[in-house]
Amino acid sequence: TFYRLLDEKIDLVFRQLMHRFKIQAAKKVRNYPFLMGNGIWLDSEKLGWEDRVGEVLKHGTLTVGFIGLAETLKALIGAHHGESEDAQRLGLEIVAHMRKRCDDESEATGLNFSLIATPAESLSGRFVAIDRRKYGEIPGITDRDYYTNSFHVPVYYPIRAFRKIQLEAPYHAYTNAGHITYVELDGDTCKNLKAFEDIIRYMHDQGVGYGSINHPLDRDPVCGYVGVINDQCPRCGRRDGEPISEEKLRELRRRFPGMPQASCHCHHEQH
Numbered sequence: 358t359f360y361r362l363l364d365e366k367i368d369l370v371f372r373q374l375m376h377r378f379k380i381q382a383a384k385k386v387r388n389y390p391f392l393m394g395n396g397i398w399l400d401s402e403k404l405g406w407e408d409r410v411g412e413v414l415k416h417g418t419l420t421v422g423f424i425g426l427a428e429t430l431k432a433l434i435g436a437h438h439g440e441s442e443d444a445q446r447l448g449l450e451i452v453a454h455m456r457k458r459c460d461d462e463s464e465a466t467g468l469n470f471s472l473i474a475t476p477a478e479s480l481s482g483r484f485v486a487i488d489r490r491k492y493g494e495i496p497g498i499t500d501r502d503y504y505t506n507s508f509h510v511p512v513y514y515p516i517r518a519f520r521k522i523q524l525e526a527p528y529h530a531y532t533n534a535g536h537i538t539y540v541e542l543d544g545d546t547c548k549n550l551k552a553f554e555d556i557i558r559y560m561h562d563q564g565v566g567y568g569s570i571n572h573p574l575d576r577d578p579v580c581g582y583v584g585v586i587n588d589q590c591p592r593c594g595r596r597d598g599e600p601i602s603e604e605k606l607r608e609l610r611r612r613f614p615g616m617p618q619a620s621c622h623c624h625h626e627q628h
């Protein structure tokens with residue numbers, strides 16, 4: 358039943374993509390004077406001002422995206438892929454199926470259908486709200502403000518960085534339109550560069566196509582120090598929200614010529 362419903366949705370998305378493509382393809386080169394006129398698109402230099410752009414747009418991709426693999430697995434077998442090996446197997450099977458549908462559609466149409474691990478931040482909130490109204494609050498599925506992006510292990514789930522990378526990496530090979538795996542660190546990475554490098558190398562070795570490390574970073578807008586600022590700025594000694602004397606400012610400018618000229622007294626850069 359799940360695969361039947363999934364296939365129906367994929368068919369719907371294919372139709373929507375083709376519908377939009379046909380409308381776009383019927384436009385003329387003169388409707389895109391910059392893109393087509395400058396030869397940015399492959400083959401656009403072969404077209405005249407009054408030609409339709411379909412022959413050029415076909416080189417682009419028609420992309421199907423997905424969110425909430427974790428919640429899907431939770432709904433199907435009661436655990437997400439961070440929690441169970443069975444869920445990971447099923448997750449890979451589902452995403453492989455979606456990719457195959459895209460490949461088959463490419464074969465059938467001669468167009469580039471592809472699968473993206475969507476980072477749909479606003480959609481993740483919108484869909485879960487709709488589903489909650491429809492199906493009620495279901496633990497681990499509709500009881501949070503966001504569906505988990507793409508194939509990610511839920512952000513609220515405690516897991517070691519290396520395990521998260523290991524679990525998410527195999528999905529990168531299936532999602533040929535794009536993907537990302539994040540690791541979030543809670544300390545000052547500058548104080549443990551070895552750990553930072555180990556994570557990067559592990560991402561590479563596991564086959565992560567696009568990896569990212571999030572880490573805390575503060576900037577003192579007064580002295581320009583960049584790093585983790587806990588209670589007191591390690592460069593100028595200023596505490597959060599504290600003003601700084603003109604004298605001290607002059608001294609700092611002599612020592613750090615690159616520091617910002619204008620100053621305000623907020624802690625984190627928010628402009």
Ligand SMILES: [Zn+2]
Pocket residue numbers: 577579580581582590591592593594595
């Ligand atoms: Zn400072």
